[in-house]
Amino acid sequence: MYDAIIVGAGISGLLSALALGKHGKNVLVLERSGYVGGNCNSYCVDGFWVDTGPHAITHLHKGPLRMLMDEYFDYIPAFVDYGTYYVRTPEGIRPIPSNLREFVTFDVLPRKDRLMLSQALTKALTLSTFGIDTSKTSVYSCLPRHLSKKTYDFVDTIAYFLSGKSMKETSVYRVLYGSSFVRDSAMYETEDQPIADLLAEQITNITGIRRLITNKATYAQAYPRGGLKAILNSVLHSLPDNVEIRTDTRVDRILTDDGRVCGVSTDDESYDTEIVIHSGFAKDLPVLLDDLPAEYLHDLGRIDQARSMCIWLGLSQQLKEFDYTGSEVWFQEKAYWAMPISNYSSTIAPKGKQLVGFMFVVKDSVKREKERAWETIHQVFPDIEKYIEMTHYQVTTPEKAAVSINGYIPDVRTPLKNLYLVGTDAAAESMGITRAAYSVIDLIKCMKEDGYLRSGRL
Ligand SMILES: Cc1cc2nc3c(=O)[nH]c(=O)nc-3n(C[C@H](O)[C@H](O)[C@H](O)COP(=O)(O)OP(=O)(O)OC[C@H]3O[C@@H](n4cnc5c(N)ncnc54)[C@H](O)[C@@H]3O)c2cc1C
Structure with a gap:
């Protein structure tokens, strides 16, 4: 019997596992894919280390990630000052x-x-x-x-x-x-x-x-030296032995007994636990369990989401157009947000080469958005084709709940006893990884109030 089971090994699931593990709890993390980190990851494509989208880590001065790092991390990632946000115009870049x-x-x-x-x-x-x-x-x-x-x-x-x-x-x-x-x-x-x-x-x-x-603009914003995986690796290396992770294990059901959570099941096994922390999509909860009140189900149906496409370009040389740290926005026709991430760290691209990520919002079919994205890239950088050595596409949902005016953001506490949520759909503050970290701070607070964690640590 585990003290807690965490569904999903994205950054919010892993930060929760780290905190609970350091509080002495026996924790099992179950991840449906073959790798951990979810959207907080980097991997190698033809010698270039692409991240899962261009990232700026916000609220680093006193924010939730800083608090979690100070309290629970054995290894702190090195951060590089983010730099400047620019707007690209036909005449060049200008700071926003x-x-x-x-x-x-x-x-x-x-x-x-x-x-x-x-x-x-x-x-x-x-x-x-x-x-x-x-x-x-x-x-x-x-x-x-x-x-x-x-x-x-x-x-x-x-x-x-x-x-x-x-x-x-x-x-x-x-x-x-x-x-x-x-x-x-x-x-x-x-x-x-x-x-x-x-x-x-x-x-x-x-x-x-x-x-x-x-x-x-740069106040307390940064990029992890070595890429996004530096954050993930710091969490993984800080995990105590009482945290166990299993990949390729999808949770199909969250089990309940008498109005409270008591375990989870996968297609070939069941696990007993006192507490379940769900870090997958809150929108999926109705498929995972039956006992949710109608009003909550209605609210979960209101969760709004947005999709994005990132086109990573590995360039054969460092171009003067991308000679900066920070990111640029192009706002005419098909808008993009671009970031030359290899400028932060020499290990991200092969020597003398450059890696730039262009992020586009997906509103139409991916095929159509790809065509329009390339039209924009070619229009803004007419000569870029001759420098492209590697092209890599990612189509993702960057945050599990968009903070839109009519969208719903669930609380960390759910109507079901001992079932908690973490992740980008369980906090409204800030963005992405910082938002996920806010939800983990809330989780710790709720679990203390509910008597599952001692005070003392954070
Ligand atoms: C293009 C792009 C740009 C971004 N830019 C920024 C940025 O500038 N700054 C920033 O801070 N953030 C940014 N983000 C967002 C940030 O990376 C994510 O918000 C964050 O990593 C999400 O963490 P999470 O733990 O909430 O969710 P996820 O990473 O989605 O993790 C959830 C995990 O749960 C697993 N899972 C789900 N259901 C189940 C199940 N039933 N059983 C088992 N496992 C399950 C999934 O496989 C996944 O691994 C960006 C993301 C993208 C894609």
Whole structure:
């Protein structure tokens, strides 16, 4: 009998296993695929180490991943400062403004639009500072009318890359907290810093204008040296012996008895446990068990998702177009987010070569999106074909629940006793890996409240 069984060995499942293992629990992790890490991974294609999509790791200064690393990791990955977010124009790259002063001089957009957008942004920040809930207000509904098409395209692209959804489906909250306009660290109460102080600090940082004027886009964002697998390897090497992982093992059912979870079954075995932590898609829960209340099932049906396609290009030489660390956005016609990840670390591409990932949002059929993606790449970089040595495609769901205005994000606690959720569909804060880490912090908190974990550690 295990103390806890974790369904799925993505980063949220593994971070949960690590935390519970370090709290002395006997943990079994069951993963349906042949490898661990889920969307937090890197693998070699023709000598180039591609990640599962281009990644920026956010909230690294005081955020949830930092807290988990400090508390549970035996090996901490080395992080490299992320660099700068650029917008690509036909004339070259320009840094994306990270504060109002930069925004006013951002002449990629017409001057009149910039002024109107700055006013809208200031208003949204002020509302947010005074505690007005902006999570159900769409970005589009807050935009001034009669902006140019270019400006709408720009805002739409930023919305897509922050939430996977258009500006009509993305909330103001998401743009403020997913971008660097609002302080990029987590607010967790500690004995040294009670929540009231944290809130006061947060408000000073926004309303004190200082934040808006001096904000740095790179604040607390980084890329793991050596690639995304560096994070995964640090977790794996930190796991204690009381954590067991089995791959190629799909959980088909979560077993219940008298209104509480008691085990899981795969196609050839059943496992008893006191607690199940599900890190797969929460949307799959109705297939895995029968005892969920109708209202919860209805809510799970409202989970919104977005798909993305990443085209990795291994280039025969380092091109001057990609001579930067950070990433670039192209916002006209078919928008992309691109990142030359080999610029962070010499081991990612063979000597003298370069690896760039282009991420596109998938709204249509993959075949059609591929054609349009290539049209954009060829239009922006007309000579690129002669340098391409390796092409690799990934089509994925980057987050298990998109933070859209009508979408549902379940809590870590479920209506069924002893069944918890973790992962990108069990927290709304930040993005991707940081979001998954937020859910794990919540899990630890809930399990303490429910009497399964001692206090002391985190
Ligand atoms: C293109 C792209 C770009 C991204 N950019 C960023 C970024 O810039 N910054 C960032 O922080 N994040 C980014 N992300 C997102 C980030 O990688 C993921 O959100 C994160 O890795 C998800 O972790 P997870 O544990 O929630 O889910 P997953 O990685 O999906 O893990 C879930 C695991 O559960 C397993 N599983 C599911 N059901 C079962 C079952 N029934 N039985 C057994 N196993 C099961 C799955 O096989 C999988 O391994 C990006 C992702 C992509 C694809």
